[in-house]
Amino acid sequence: MTSGRTPATTRGRTSVPAAPAPDPAADSLRDPALYLNRELSQLDFNFRVLAQAQDATIPLLERLRFLCISCTNLDEFFEIRAATVRHAQDFEVPLPADGLSPGTVLRRIHERTAELVDAQYACWNEVLRPALADAGVRVLARETWNARQRRWLRACFREEILPVLSPLGLDPSHPFPKILNKSLNLVVVLKGKDAFGRSGHLAIVRAPRSLARIIRLPQRVSGGEHDFVFLSAMLSEFVEDLFPGMKVQGAYQFRVTRNSELILDEDEVENLALALRDELVGRGYLRAMRLEIAADCPEPIVTELLRNFDLPANAVYRINGPVNLNRVIHVYNDVDRPELKFPPFQPRQLPGSDAMFDRIAERDILLHHPFDAFTPVLELLKQAAADPDVLAIKQTLYRTGRDSPIVEHLVQAARNGKDVTVVVELRARFDEEANLGLADRLQDAGVQVVYGVVGYKTHAKMLLVVRREGRRLRRYVHMGTGNYHSGTARAYTDLGLLTADTDISSDVHQIFQQISGLAPATRLKRVLQSPFTMHDGVLSRIRREAQFATAGRPARIIARMNALNEPQVVRALYAASQAGVRIDLIVRGACTLRPGVPGVSDNIRVRSIVGRFLEHSRVYWFANDGAPETWCSSADWLERNLLRRVETCFPILDPAVAARVRAEALETYLADNTGAWELHSDGSYRALAPAEGEAPHSAQASLLASICG
Template sequence: MNAPAKNHPADMLADSTDPLRDNSLYFNREIGQLDFNFRVLAQAQDPQVPLLERLRYLCISCTNLDEFFEIRAGTLRHAQDLGLAAGADGLSPATVLARIHDRAAELVQAQYECWNNVLRPALGEAGVRVLHRDAWSEAQTAWLRGYFQDEIMPVLSPLGLDPAHPFPKILNKSLNIVVVLKGKDAFGREGHLAIVRAPRSLPRIIQIPEEVSGGKSDFVFLSAVLSAFVDELFPGMKVKGAYQFRVTRNSELLVDEEEVDNIALALRDELVGRGYLRAVRLEIAEQCPDDIVRTLLENFDLTENAVYRINGPVNLNRVIQVYDLVQRQDLKFPLFQQRVLPGIEAMFDKVAEGDVLLHHPFDAFTPVLELIRQAAEDPNVLAIKQTLYRTGKDSPIVEHLVQAARNGKDVTVVVELRARFDEEANLGLADRLQEAGVQVVYGVVGYKTHAKMLLIVRREGRKLRRYVHLGTGNYHSGTTRVYTDFGLITADPDIGADVHLIFQQLSGLAPLIKLKRLLQSPFTLHAGVLKRIDRETKHARAGKPARIIAKMNALNEPQVIRALYQASQAGVQIDLIVRGACTLRPGVPGVSDNIRVRSIVGRFLEHHRVYWFANDGAPDLFCSSADWLERNLLRRVEAAFPVVDTDLASRVCDEALTNYLADNVNAWQLAADGSYRRVVREENTAPHSAQAMLLAKICG
């Protein structure tokens, strides 16, 4: 078996004689990821979607944009500083950053137009009002003034800027008000500018009591309250203007794992300063004077192309609190009951009878929780091994693992500390598990452990039997209710042996291993995907039917893309269902005219990864934790697992592939020019929503 690849795939693009390496055949990943948020925003603009759900989509697009700047834009600026070369698309980091600004500005404008002109008025008509300052009644103004004096002002520390009070540190994505003052304070100091920082403890959305609002559901942004009463913080001075602003900082933690003795300690140190890393974006009130904007830019070491002038609250995503506070089921998606498989009170017996396939969120996560709980209590269970990437707060899985350790089981957990934005939670998780006697492993230096695996070793008579759960999504009870994912529970001996070897490799610095059923990054998954694409190519060249269908979150790995181009040229019919960024350019004559790319954006976040290869009548199907991205295929520990049971494999194919290719409600088609266009339902064709079909079929 080969060792993991050390060369970045882009390093192999120097061969200009290969026409499939032409830069024009590759879209830029960052732009593609940014464009995904236009498809999310389209859900907020769709009148067929319930009103509060439209609000939720708007907030998701805003939160996604925040994370995009924190990670992708921040990483690009770092790459620009280091003088790194362009990728497969041939665009330098500086060029991509310039395009990001223009495209992000379009998105921001569309978001605020949606909020100001569509959703806010529509919510008001539905009895859910998010009020402008000029719409406050006398009673509301009086109540808000009292709220400001009693609840807000005591925790504020306004800072006047002068030589003794330099510009303060501004926390990433925090709400701030820059105040223009005139007059002198008690010490005779001339007022000019002051900064008011809103502490994290303050709610960003304030609900006005119904008795004050006449029985209505009325809300106000904290930023509006701060601006309205900010003069009370500066008695004796005149407030000439108050302008909200927010700075976004690079949040990618850079820990040189080869140079640290303890990655947990190194991460703890890095997390302390994460909120004050390099600034990448400044959001400022639209009417803020230019000289103040220049002052802020100078302080944050930013240029004009990092400024976004905002017509509304700079933290628009915080209006998501209204979704939770308003109990109006008529304005939300209909409730549904997840299917709970029968027989889960005896999970080992159920799995011994045959493999169990779970399709979340339509199938409940309960069987997985029950499997771990029963393993923790079963005296015949000797060992439990599990990977944890994201678990969520108060995870029942963690409680079961702790109980298993207390009951004398040998429990080993691979905790990935570098799960982005969950680093602090995972450090706490690791501490909790270790205190309970669980053996905690932090994975492999240089390779995030992203595989979703659970292994239970149970004594049955004179033999030991392995029970395994493998999934495409995290062990997070919350996301299993809103993400589409597959989970497989099996006692297949070969799969169990493979998972056992991977755990040994992760925890014991084991040598290269040979797996029977699973494909594993960074060793065999990349090569395994290329091998299967090549096999379809050979079938097509031999005149045999050949087809590939793959579903994933993102695609950018150059070698895989070139292999798909070659397959298309040979006549292989290829359908890719890619939720987010796709750098492959479909529909190019003579290159990718047999490749179609679609994106589904609906009620649930599309998250499962499924690869299907026709294989001359003997279909080859894998589910996986890995997208076809460079990082997943070459720089992470990932697993792709076959669904061996033919009936279950057919179910995966029908529910996650054929079903989604038939979607004419929530589907978008990627064109050769890089644009996405909604799939238009043909005349006399019934509407087909893949997610709605699964809700009806599985949840009834």
């Protein structure tokens, strides 16, 4: 995890123009036919995730987990990406580089989603559910319940579930109720009269979120150690108990997915935290985007629901199974069957982490998660909080998780008299409420909390410790590609750098000054920063490689990221390919660039890696005529990251550390032939497999084997 640091006096500074040259791309590179649609590309990522659930070489419960991930991803896609397209349609937002109208994109989204949903439920009904049952993990359908199971489930329903339900009959005095985003509901068809003589027709039963969506049956009742039932099945089976004296002619589960993108006019907001609290109250009832309903629901009821939610006919998905299939993840969490899951592993620990300041002062330290433990970052904060020579700590927090040890160390540091400043990004999507609570707790402990910059999410990952050493102050820095979250550090691939480099630490100090003190943007020595220098810095380096190729020199770019859609970057990559630059892109999710277009992107290859860990690292490598540059970043090559967020891109200066980044984060991924998917020019992905005589190679598996032992 460590490597000797080259003395600062021997390091050459990177030569990059102060401002990029004008975009040399010809008008032909703006042709919409050269660009894939971001939303459709992002949607297709979920087919690659679902393929993991269909892969018989993966442990069975892990396949179930991948199925649930594909379902949860689809929820978020409609909450954010599809909702963004609908917003563009309503407000006539300019067309993206691909030239597709919002209406066209929405139509294609619904068509492609129908294919994905059919594949998800086929995987569940025909593959995973039977395979799990064969392995002794049963999710019991209503028609399979025996008498003893039924008795226990009915008693459970009457004692634990019925008391918290409030069915609502629909009539002029009881209009259609508000339906919470992604909540489980039943529409019930009734016949007969109620206690007041009212004729039954339709009723709505909403399942409160306090109820578990998966119920585990006791072994003494079911006979199996791992037997489960969906709450939706219990509601459908025993719903007549809610309507005594009436006959239930049909009960159909449904779920609506709503827009969850919070839009604040920050220029008009005096207190961002208060405004965000108000917005969160209504988030669950924003515009509907999708309706999921039982496959056997009569058409008139579906039509009525679509009218109520103001949805077009193609926004309904008839479901052959539970509408909340992602909730079966509780089976994965509750079943202790190690043979059905990936083998556990212990991340490599950093030797001598009990003296973090000495270790970092000696040499730069690279942490490659999850293969390297996140512990050194926690230890640095813990030791900084207790060290009497530490004067100040500054940190950005985007997502941290509940009960984060990082927060505990920051609180303790403030109580120990350190000057602690934390930039909490309140607008971290779906973590807004948690971050509001985090900010309150830090402020109560005496931490100075900053809510970032108006109009720009603070997505940078930075930690700065200022320590008095003799007669001088020295800064210690951690910068990373991922969040300060101990949980995701074991589930995501990310890179982090611990350094005491004077230039980098000075740059980080300047960025914190900008965020917290409204300081002017100054030219940084080493670090590229969005929204000021990163966009131009990336373009300059791509164009520099093109210039080398034009001059007949070797030129190459390798870049790894989560997504790519920034049009100027794509055009620069096209122009570099035309100049002869060999370009390899490892893009996990959405990619709007079309590789392999004759005369345009012949020299560009794009691959996506899907495996045990979520690929999250951002690494950019430029050959630079024999003086290669290696960069890690918090930012993808997306418009929002490069132009509308506070992000950082930091150089790996130590040659040995840079070599390790290239080997572990780039080259092994380019050699992957088991978890890699290659993007074709038509936008389709093809799973790669070992060629004849070629040994199989998984980047993640090889890193686990070689680094963790």
